[in-house]
Amino acid sequence: MQAVSKSVNILGIETSCDETAAAVVANGRIVKSSVVASQTELHEKYGGVVPEIASRAHIEKIYPVIAEAMEQAGVTKDEIDAVAVANQPGLTIALVVGVTAAKTLSFIWGKPLIAINHLHAHLQSALLESDGFELPAVALIVSGGHTCLYDYESPLEPALLGSTIDDAAGEAFDKVASILRLPYPGGPSIEKAAAGGDPKSIKFPRTMLEPGSLDFSFSGIKTAVLYYCRGQDMKGEDKVGSMSKQQIADIAASFQAAVVDVLVRKTKRAVKKTGARTVLLGGGVAANNALRKSLQEMCDAAKPALKFLVAPKRYCTDNAVMVASLAYYKFKAGIFADLSLEPQARG
Numbered sequence: 001m002q003a004v005s006k007s008v009n010i011l012g013i014e015t016s017c018d019e020t021a022a023a024v025v026a027n028g029r030i031v032k033s034s035v036v037a038s039q040t041e042l043h044e045k046y047g048g049v050v051p052e053i054a055s056r057a058h059i060e061k062i063y064p065v066i067a068e069a070m071e072q073a074g075v076t077k078d079e080i081d082a083v084a085v086a087n088q089p090g091l092t093i094a095l096v097v098g099v100t101a102a103k104t105l106s107f108i109w110g111k112p113l114i115a116i117n118h119l120h121a122h123l124q125s126a127l128l129e130s131d132g133f134e135l136p137a138v139a140l141i142v143s144g145g146h147t148c149l150y151d152y153e154s155p156l157e158p159a160l161l162g163s164t165i166d167d168a169a170g171e172a173f174d175k176v177a178s179i180l181r182l183p184y185p186g187g188p189s190i191e192k193a194a195a196g197g198d199p200k201s202i203k204f205p206r207t208m209l210e211p212g213s214l215d216f217s218f219s220g221i222k223t224a225v226l227y228y229c230r231g232q233d234m235k236g237e238d239k240v241g242s243m244s245k246q247q248i249a250d251i252a253a254s255f256q257a258a259v260v261d262v263l264v265r266k267t268k269r270a271v272k273k274t275g276a277r278t279v280l281l282g283g284g285v286a287a288n289n290a291l292r293k294s295l296q297e298m299c300d301a302a303k304p305a306l307k308f309l310v311a312p313k314r315y316c317t318d319n320a321v322m323v324a325s326l327a328y329y330k331f332k333a334g335i336f337a338d339l340s341l342e343p344q345a346r347g
């Protein structure tokens, strides 16, 4: 009789920003549970994440969220092989809650501890449902705090090709939504408003930086929208209140088109530079349909065509499945952290 190989169950924990999340994933791919407690309602009235409020909410939610993830997965602590946690990058006072919980469980359960980079985990979510792909690959990670392009060779060592020099793509969506007085979080609100607008109606700037650069800059477009709504140098009156729904929709659609255009053109540059055969897309902004569609079209139009792998929508925004999934590869490689693990704001 052949021995049945035991699956590796990893408990993942995520508290880097405003979602308290825990998940149990087997062998890096089989999602046994995924629990996400979102704090959107708490931050809504401030129009952005307030670190102290985020941290307090994580403290309240971390235990029930982990307990629910374990219960949904139907596993006991004895069936968990390792505890993984996103310890960077993010808000330090938010990260520390997940890191402390993970270290405590690792210690009392006697299980190895695995430290995960939150951005690399976002990248992993693009691979969750993939049935294989050709290397080299380029990965675009677009979130509320980061916009990065990676040269991806293996789950453990994505090499950074470029990142934003100012605002992240998601941050630009959030700030423009606030200018347009659309509800928080801004990304989904802009996407919804843009659906009824003309993306060609306003020509917002596309900042490409110097030729060949794989870095991003989104503060210019945000300022352009601000000036469009409040006059040059903000010297005019705020016209947003008196704008029609159609005018708001046109601004949202034109802004979204400009951001998507830059993201696609930069990814194309990265493909050219690396000779990539595959493009991966992850992070909160990867939930945006216009971006998903444009990158798919770019990959289809390439000669020969490129494979395009994008995170399933439910795993685009912050979650712990991506943490537990990536941790499997560190587990197999024997890369563990110890109880001196600390949160790090930068990753």
Ligand code: KG4
Residues within 6 Å of the ligand: 017, 142, 143, 144, 145, 146, 169, 170, 171, 173, 174, 185, 186, 187, 188, 191, 283, 284, 285, 286, 287, 288, 289, 316, 317, 318
């Ligand atoms: O990855 P994520 O959950 O958190 C960070 O790691 O930052 O990303 C959150 C960001 C927010 O800026 C949110 O507005 C944006 O993702 N986002 C979107 C969409 N859904 C979420 N941006 C554009 N279109 C969307 N549909």
Ligand code: ZN
Residues within 6 Å of the ligand: 118, 122, 143, 144, 283, 284, 317, 318
């Ligand atoms: Zn994230």
